[in-house]
Each structure stands twice: as C-alpha cells, then as structure tokens.
Amino acid sequence: MKPLVAAAVLAAGLIGLFVAPVRAEITAEQVRKAIDRGVGYLKAQQQLNGAWPDMIGMPGGISALCTLALLNSGVDPDDPVMQKALEYLRRVRPERTYVVALQTMVFARATPGKDRSLIERNVKWLQSTQIPDGPYKGAWTYPGIGDGDNSNSQFALLGLYEAERAGVPTSLRTWKLAQKHWEDCQNIDGSWSYKRGAPGTGSMTCAGISSLVIAADRVQSSDARVVGDRIDCCGSHQAGEDTRIENGIRWLGQHYSVSHNPVAGPTWALYYLYGLERAGRLTARRFIPLPSRQGQPSRADWYREGADWLIRQQDGLSGFWSGKGLGENEPTVGTSLALLFLSKGRWPVLLGKLQHGDNGDWNRHRGDVANLTRYVESRWKFDMTWQVVDLRAATVEDLLQTPVLFYCGSEDPLPVDPAQRKKLAQKLRDYLDRGGFLFAEGYCGGVGFDRGFRELMRQVFPEPEYKLRLLEPEHPIWYAEEKIDPAQMRPVWGIESGCRTSVIYVPLDPPASPRPGVSCLWDLARPGREEKRGRPVQGQIDAALSLGINVLAYATNRELKTKEVGFQASATRRPTDRLERGKLYVATLRHPGGCNSAPRAVTNLMDAAAKDLKIRTRVHQEPLAITDDALLDYHLVFMHGRTAFRLTDTERGRLRQYIDRGGMLMADSICASRAFTESFRREMATVFPDRKLEKIPADDPIWSTAYGGFDLRTVARRDPEAVAAGTPLRNAIRKVPPELEGIKFGDHWGLIFSQFDLSCALEKHNSLECRGYVREDAARIGLNVVLYSLQQ
Numbered sequence: 001m002k003p004l005v006a007a008a009v010l011a012a013g014l015i016g017l018f019v020a021p022v023r024a025e026i027t028a029e030q031v032r033k034a035i036d037r038g039v040g041y042l043k044a045q046q047q048l049n050g051a052w053p054d055m056i057g058m059p060g061g062i063s064a065l066c067t068l069a070l071l072n073s074g075v076d077p078d079d080p081v082m083q084k085a086l087e088y089l090r091r092v093r094p095e096r097t098y099v100v101a102l103q104t105m106v107f108a109r110a111t112p113g114k115d116r117s118l119i120e121r122n123v124k125w126l127q128s129t130q131i132p133d134g135p136y137k138g139a140w141t142y143p144g145i146g147d148g149d150n151s152n153s154q155f156a157l158l159g160l161y162e163a164e165r166a167g168v169p170t171s172l173r174t175w176k177l178a179q180k181h182w183e184d185c186q187n188i189d190g191s192w193s194y195k196r197g198a199p200g201t202g203s204m205t206c207a208g209i210s211s212l213v214i215a216a217d218r219v220q221s222s223d224a225r226v227v228g229d230r231i232d233c234c235g236s237h238q239a240g241e242d243t244r245i246e247n248g249i250r251w252l253g254q255h256y257s258v259s260h261n262p263v264a265g266p267t268w269a270l271y272y273l274y275g276l277e278r279a280g281r282l283t284a285r286r287f288i289p290l291p292s293r294q295g296q297p298s299r300a301d302w303y304r305e306g307a308d309w310l311i312r313q314q315d316g317l318s319g320f321w322s323g324k325g326l327g328e329n330e331p332t333v334g335t336s337l338a339l340l341f342l343s344k345g346r347w348p349v350l351l352g353k354l355q356h357g358d359n360g361d362w363n364r365h366r367g368d369v370a371n372l373t374r375y376v377e378s379r380w381k382f383d384m385t386w387q388v389v390d391l392r393a394a395t396v397e398d399l400l401q402t403p404v405l406f407y408c409g410s411e412d413p414l415p416v417d418p419a420q421r422k423k424l425a426q427k428l429r430d431y432l433d434r435g436g437f438l439f440a441e442g443y444c445g446g447v448g449f450d451r452g453f454r455e456l457m458r459q460v461f462p463e464p465e466y467k468l469r470l471l472e473p474e475h476p477i478w479y480a481e482e483k484i485d486p487a488q489m490r491p492v493w494g495i496e497s498g499c500r501t502s503v504i505y506v507p508l509d510p511p512a513s514p515r516p517g518v519s520c521l522w523d524l525a526r527p528g529r530e531e532k533r534g535r536p537v538q539g540q541i542d543a544a545l546s547l548g549i550n551v552l553a554y555a556t557n558r559e560l561k562t563k564e565v566g567f568q569a570s571a572t573r574r575p576t577d578r579l580e581r582g583k584l585y586v587a588t589l590r591h592p593g594g595c596n597s598a599p600r601a602v603t604n605l606m607d608a609a610a611k612d613l614k615i616r617t618r619v620h621q622e623p624l625a626i627t628d629d630a631l632l633d634y635h636l637v638f639m640h641g642r643t644a645f646r647l648t649d650t651e652r653g654r655l656r657q658y659i660d661r662g663g664m665l666m667a668d669s670i671c672a673s674r675a676f677t678e679s680f681r682r683e684m685a686t687v688f689p690d691r692k693l694e695k696i697p698a699d700d701p702i703w704s705t706a707y708g709g710f711d712l713r714t715v716a717r718r719d720p721e722a723v724a725a726g727t728p729l730r731n732a733i734r735k736v737p738p739e740l741e742g743i744k745f746g747d748h749w750g751l752i753f754s755q756f757d758l759s760c761a762l763e764k765h766n767s768l769e770c771r772g773y774v775r776e777d778a779a780r781i782g783l784n785v786v787l788y789s790l791q792q
Contacts (some may be wrong), residue, residue: 026308031342034311037319037341040074042066043081045332050084052332062332064102068109069336072343077110086110090118097140097152101159112166119168126156135196138181149194153181153271154207154275161214172218174730179215182208183244190247191263202262203292206275209248213282224364224516224523229536233520234364234410234444245283248425252279253289258306267325270337273306277341284353284370284388292769303345310338344383348560350376350552351439352389352402361409364444365523369406372522372548379481379549380558391424399431404555406439407453408519410446411673414456432460432502433599435764442507443517450507457503461495468493468505473647477504481546481553481728488543490515490728497597500671500760500767504551518544535546550628557768559732584609584790586636588622589665593645593679595623597670598759602638605782606760613708613783615790626651631658636789639760642670644679652687659750660674664789666782669752672771677681677755684743684751691743702749702788709784712738715777717756731768738773738781751786 020738045052051063067085086106094100100508104122107115128144139148140156157178160170185208186192192208225232255262261272280302282290287299311742314321320331321338328334355362370707373386387402399405407413415421432438442449455470471477471494478484495503508514509607521544524537533541588602606617624631627650631637637658658663669676684693696702703712719732739756740747757772758781773781 003585010118013425013446026304026311030311031307031346034307034314034749035053035073035339035342036546038316038321038335038342039070039075040436040673041319041335042070042332042339042736043075046081050086050088053330054325058099060089060094060103061096061099062264062330062336063092064099064106065088065336066332067106068102069339069343071106071109072338074343082110086115090115092124094122096142097126097129098142098155101155101351102714104159108162108166108168112168116166116168119163122170123160123163123170127171130156130174130177132177135653136181138177138179139185144665146377147195148279150180150182150185150192150204150207150211151194153178154211157211157214164218170218171348175215175218179212179219181214182212186248190244190249190251192248199263200251201264201272202257202266203250203268203275205248205251205262206272206279209252209279210246210275210282212245212248216373217367222367222523222526224520226524226533226537229534231516231520231524231537231540235517235521249279249285249288252276253300254291256288256290256300258302258309266323268323268328270328271325272335272340272482273310273568274337276302277345281344281347281385284386286387290543307342307345310342314624332553343347345386347383349387349402350384350404350556350560352399352405353386354389354391354405355405356391356407356409356413357411358735361411361412361444364410365517365519368408368519368600369524371525372545372552375525375545375551376549377523384560391427396425396427396430396434399427400434403435403560404437404439404552405431406441406519408517410444412444414452414607421456425456428456432497434477436502438503439551439555440504441517441519442508443514443519444509445514447508447511453505457495457505461497463755466495466497468503470494471501475501476554477501477547477550479728480550480768482549484543484550485539485547489540490735492547500770501554506547516540516544518547521545522548525568553728554768584615584617584786585620585634586617586638587624587631587634589637589639590623591624591639591641591647591651592643592647593641593676594643594670594673595639595641597642598640598763601640601759601762604764605779605786608779609783611788613787627654632661632663634663636666636786638662639665639667639680640670641676641680642673644675645683646679647683647687652683656687657720659745663750664785665751666785667752668758668772669756669758671757671767672755680753684753688751691744691745692751693751696738696740696742696749696752702752702784707784707787707791709787710780712777712780712784715781716774717772717777718774719771733774740781749788753780758782 011472032419042052047053052066054060054062065665067082067089070082070085071077077083077086080396089103089106092103094103100122100446104119104126107119112119126140129140131137131139131141131148136148139150140152141148142152154491160174164170182192182573183194187200189200190205192204193200194204206684223235225235252262256274258276259269261269264272280286286301286303288302290296290298290300292298310321320335322329322331322334323337328337350373351369353363369386373384377384389399389402389405415424428438440453454468461467471492473486475494478489490509491507493505493507494501497503506518508517521541525541525545586602603619606619609615610617611673620634624634624637626647631654655665667680669680681693698713699709705711714735715738717734717736719734739754741753741755743751757770758778759765760770761773761775761778762782764775772778
C-alpha cells in the first residue's frame with residue numbers, strides 16, 4: 001500500500017528520532033474495556049429495523065457510521081446486530097456523499113462478495129458526483145448543497161479506497177482529479193481547511209494528509225518498472241508528495257493535541273481523532289514530531305495519548321462518548337468516532353522498515369514493505385500495519401514494537417565511528433535476544449551493503465557458533481506459507497540464534513548480474529490493482545511475495561500483538577541488590593550444548609515470579625560455569641540447549657555434588673532438540689548411575705495448586721505437523737498432560753527435564769518449527785517448579 005510510503009521518507013516523524021516522551025499511564029486492558037463498553041452502548045441503541053436514529057436529510061448515514069465502528073471493533077458480520085444493520089443498509093439508496101461513502105466502507109469490510117453490486121453502484125455514484133471543473137474541481141459536496149468541501153471530499157476518497165481494496169475497480173481520472181484538488185488547496189503553512197483559503201484545522205489537515213497519501217498511491221507508478229519481460233529496479237522518484245505530506249505532519253506537530261481539534265478548539269474533537277488515527281497509520285508512523293522546546297518531549301505517541309484521553313472522557317455509566325459540534329454531540333456519532341480511533345489504532349504491526357541513513361538508500365523502492373504488508377493482510381485475513389523505524393536513534397524498546405525489521409540498501413550501512421558501530425551492534429543484539437527478527441536485503445548493484453552487513457553481523461554475533469550460513473532448501477522459509485517454485489529460489493543466508501533462525505539475509509544474486517531484488521518485486525506488487533504482465537515477470541513477483549510471507553510466517557508464527565502481554569519488569573527485582581536473605585537466586589549453567597541459545601528465558605521467568613508470585617528474585621547475569629564454586633550458593637539452576645554436548649568429569653562431579661546437597665536443576669531441550677535431549681539423558685545417566693530419569697506422573701502434586709501454583713493437569717503444546725508438498729506448515733496446538741521427566745532424591749524431585757521446549761516460549765519467540773509448550777503454559781510450568789523448589 002504505497003500511500004504509507006510517500007511519507008516514509010519524512011525523517012522528522014520516524015520512530016526513535018527523538019527522546020522518549022512522557023507516556024500516558026494506560027493499559028491494554030483499559031483500552032479493551034473501553035471498546036467493549038462502547039460496543040455495548042451502540043448495540044443497545046439499535047432500533048428494531050436495524051437502523052440507528054439518522055439525521056434529517058441523511059438517511060442511512062449514522063446507521064452506516066455505527067455499523068462501521070462495530071465492524072472495526074471486532075463485531076462479526078454474522079452477529080445478529082450486524083445482520084439487522086446490513087439488511088437495513090441494503091434497503092437504503094443513498095443520495096448524499098457521506099452516506100454513500102460510509103455505506104461503501106461497510107459493505108467492503110463486511111460482505112464484499114455478497115454486496116459487490118452495491119459497492120459497484122456506489123463507486124459509479126461517487127465518480128459521477130465529483131466536481132468536474134471550476135474552483136472546486138476534483139472535490140465533492142453533499143451534493144446539491146453548496147460548493148465542494150474537504151470533509152465530503154475526504155469521505156468520498158475513503159469510500160473509493162475501500163471499494164478498490166475489496167476488488168472493485170475505480171477510475172484513474174477520478175484519483176488524478178482528487179490528487180490535484182488536495183495539492184491545490186493546501187495552505188502555505190502545510191495545513192488544510194474545510195474550504196480553500198481558510199485557516200487550517202487539525203481535522204482537515206489530517207484529512208489532507210490521508211487523502212494525498214491514498215491518492216498518490218493510486219496515481220503514482222511504482223519506483224520499479226517493467227518493460228516487456230525486463231524489470232528495471234532502483235529508479236529515481238520525485239519528492240513532491242513527500243514534501244507536501246511532510247509539511248502537513250510538521251503543522252500537526254506544531255499544533256498537536258489529543259484533547260481538542262487544533263485551531264478549531266473543542267469543536268469536532270472526536271472527528272479530529274478519527275482523522276489523526278488515519279494520518280498516523282497511513283504514513284507508517286508511531287510518533288508525531290513536536291517542536292523543540294526546553295524540557296518538553298520532542299515526539300508524541302498519538303495513539304497512546306489519544307486513547308488515554310478518550311478513556312477519561314467515556315461516560316462512566318453508559319459507556320458512550322459525545323463531543324461538541326453538529327452531529328458529534330449525538331452520542332451514537334461520538335461513540336462511533338471514538339471506537340474507530342481506539343480499534344483501528346490498535347492494528348498489529350507486522351513489519352518495520354529501517355531507516356539507516358539520510359540519502360534515501362534505505363528506501364529505493366518506496367512501495368515494497370507496504371505492498372508486502374497488504375499481501376500478508378489479504379492472506380491472513382486480519383488487519384495489520386507497518387512502521388518506519390529510524391535505526392540510528394531508536395531505542396531497543398522502540399525496535400521491539402515491531403516483530404520483524406526489514407534492513408535494505410546498496411551502500412555500506414556501518415557507521416564510520418567505531419564506537420557507533422559497537423553501539424549499533426549491541427542494539428541489534430539486544431533486539432534479537434529479546435525475540436526480534438531481522439530480514440535484510442542487499443540491492444541495486446551495490447556491494448557496499450553486502451560487505452558492511454556481513455561485518456555488522458560479525459559484530460552483533462562474535463560467538464563462532466553464530467554466523468551467516470547458506471540456508472538449505474528444506475528450511476521453512478521456502479514453504480512455511482506458500483510453496484516456492486524451485487526455479488525461483490535464490491541464495492538466502494541466515495543466522496541461527498536463540499530458538500530459531502533470527503536473521504535472514506538476501507544478497508545480490510548473482511552479484512555480477514543480479515536478478516531483481518525481492519523489495520523491487522514487492523514494489524511492483526500492488527494488491528487490488530495488479531497489472532497484466534508476462535509470465536516470466538509475474539512469476540518473479542509471485543515468488544518474491546511468497547518468500548516474504550514465508551519469512552514473516554516463520555518469524556511471527558502468524559501471531560501479531562499490538563501490546564506486550566508477556567512478562568513485564570517488576571519493581572521487586574533490583575539488579576543492584578547484594579546477596580541477602582529472603583531472595584531467590586538462580587542461574588543458567590554454562591555448557592557446550594548451546595547454553596546461550598535462549599539468553600533471556602530464565603530472566604523472563606523470574607520477572608514473572610516477581611510480578612505474579614511476589615517473589616524477590618535475582619538472576620546471575622552470565623551463564624554460570626558448572627565448576628564455579630559459587631554454584632553451591634544457588635538454590636535453583638537452569639540448563640537448556642539445542643545441540644549435542646559432553647561434560648567433563650569435573651563438571652559431572654560438581655553437578656552431582658550440587659544436587660546431593662539440596663540444589664535443584666531444571667532443564668529443557670530448546671525446540672525439542674533431539675541432539676540435546678539425547679546428550680542430556682546420556683550425561684545424567686553418567687552423573688547419576690544409581691538413579692534414572694523417569695516420567696513425572698501427571699497427578700504429581702507439582703502439577704497442582706498444592707504449592708501455591710497452577711493447575712497443570714492439562715497444558716497446551718505446539719506440535720508442528722508434517723504436511724504435503726505445496727501446503728503451509730501447520731502449527732497444531734494440542735491439549736495434553738505435561739510430559740516431563742525427573743530424578744528423585746528421597747521423596748522429592750532434584751532434577752526436572754522437559755524434552756519439549758520451555759525456553760523458546762519464555763524467550764517470547766513464535767517459531768513455526770519449534771515443538772514445545774505455548775508461552776503461557778511454559779511460564780506456568782516454570783513457576784510451579786520454582787514454588788516446588790522453595791518448599792523442599
């Protein structure tokens with residue numbers, strides 16, 4: 001979706017460009033509850049005929065707005081309320097621009113197949129009522145009432161945009177006229193107003209930004225070109241639309257607010273927020289840049305702050321919102337606008353595109369990531385978005401807002417300053433160690449990126465076991481979602497770290513005379529507006545899209561979240577604490593079987609123990625050598641890995657001494673590694689020749705609430721299924737009793753081992769190929785073991 005890209009070059013608003021702002025105190029649960037209460041209010045206001053009370057002269061308008069808000073808030077089209085609403089709207093033959101546009105958006109989202117004829121009818125109506133000439137050429141009005149205005153014009157474009165996304169074609173001439181209108185009526189200060197020449201307002205500036213973005217996407221050609229059966233990549237582009245949108249965003253920052261409509265005041269504040277959500281999302285930005293002021297934040301997290309304000313404005317009894325201004329003072333209208341902001345602003349982020357320089361080398365194909373996101377969205381059947389991330393200034397927390405980062409270019413991406421190189425390498429390592437995923441590509445004939453990226457990865461992963469290697473044809477990236485024609489495969493490199501391949505790199509192929517890069521091919525893939533191309537060209541585009549969606553499926557397990565729902569740092573954990581009584585000290589053991597493969601698993605588990613069980617904890621920061629004298633100071637130690645290993649006689653003796661003296665060991669095979677499992681069982685048989693690993697019965701008290709933990713008689717385990725060639729890799733979740741083994745010392749378990757993964761889940765990775773317990777149950781198993789160990 002190229003509208004998102006036009007503003008992607010606007011460095012002023014990119015993620016991480018400014019210091020972190022003061023963040024509004026709001027939780028995901030508060031947002032969900034606010035949406036649920038708003039949905040409940042709208043449902044309760046529906047009339048028996050399926051409508052909501054409409055404004056005089058606008059039959060179907062408010063009804064369509066309420067229906068659209070409910071759809072975006074997650075109410076299923078098959079819900080009885082929605083069925084009644086859709087049946088009512090099908091009977092309405094709209095005659096006003098707002099109503100036609102809203103009705104079109106409803107049908108395109110809810111029932112595009114069933115109501116295609118109605119969508120086509122509305123598209124024809126919108127195109128025929130666009131003002132063809134005069135000072136308002138390219139705009140819309142009601143019609144029949146007054147001259148063209150930017151509010152009607154915005155809604156008309158939104159209706160056409162959603163129709164086209166649903167597969168209904170629209171006229172290129174309509175889009176060109178609209179683009180020219182929005183260009184001509186932008187004020188010199190970057191703002192837009194309701195009528196041309198008037199002072200700009202927040203709501204209309206958001207409308208101008210969004211309208212220019214989606215119009216430019218329809219009118220402008222891709223940066224890549226197709227000439228016959230030849231694909232020309234890395235073309236140049238003009239920055240006209242980029243500059244206009246940058247000026248609009250700058251104006252928004254200068255007048256930024258979430259509590260009122262900038263310049264207009266309290267009037268139509270909810271309408272403004274609905275526009276702000278769209279402007280932020282369509283320009284792929286999480287933050288709005290603010291003017292530099294001493295002691296003030298330099299960026300605004302528009303969704304967090306807007307949601308915080310809306311939650312405080314919601315009626316405490318009935319759950320509605322109402323604003324000021326004609327229409328918005330009606331609670332059904334106000335509630336619908338608030339719900340549209342809250343629900344659409346929460347769309348999960350699939351992918352982040354890294355800006356790593358000022359010359360645009362990172363963005364040679366502006367439509368690449370946007371088009372790939374749209375392609376994935378169409379396949380996975382749920383809404384998602386993407387973001388631009390300034391790698392130089394983003395914090396690790398900023399990077400973690402996106403599960404996958406796309407890193408591309410032709411020039412050397414390494415900073416010249418050695419200190420900056422080290423800082424960049426550490427930032428990427430911290431991101432990857434915390435569950436992030438890096439997808440990189442070298443393009444446009446430049447060998448500088450290849451040389452610099454490979455050196456960067458050597459600095460990110462100095463360990464010899466983590467290095468770029470050529471991925472085999474059996475790797476899931478070739479079939480995780482869509483089977484790729486072997487003739488279209490290209491060399492792809494990867495780094496195995498943590499619980500999976502966490503870095504994918506697509507270099508020039510072949511370097512001397514490269515075929516089109518994957519980002520170039522994504523740039524040519526415009527979902528919903530495919531051009532007819534020859535089989536050789538289309539085959540390359542299809543293969544690139546398949547590779548993209550396969551990598552994203554592998555990296556995310558198709559599980560996208562807008563907010564972290566895993567472990568949170570707890571104030572009860574203070575890393576500067578000295579050894580003291582009343583605190584649980586734990587460590588991860590160092591061994592040659594891949595002990596660094598899940599570096600944050602134990603830390604995350606202890607965070608959960610501190611947060612959920614109120615246990616004060618301390619984790620040894622580095623893997624602890626088994627022969628270290630400090631081993632005997634730890635009550636509980638962990639051992640996980642994913643490769644074969646062998647302990648020394650000294651290590652075996654010290655481990656036996658540790659457990660004989662009352663210590664406890666918990667171990668697991670990362671992603672159910674057979675090599676680690678076989679090595680662990682062999683080593684434990686050597687360490688404890690007089691004892692044996694045995695299955696812990698499913699009715700053992702350790703799996704009950706007997707020690708203050710969780711009832712784990714049944715847990716969820718991920719068991720990837722073998723599938724037929726050409727079908728997606730399946731990720732079956734099975735409900736099973738916990739399958740763990742242990743060694744008993746007297747009446748208690750001194751060693752507990754899981755052949756199925758716990759650590760990968762605790763790391764918050766979501767790999768399709770990882771066999772093991774789901775994140776929630778992995779944490780519960782770990783917490784039950786922690787509680788058990790404290791009472792032995």
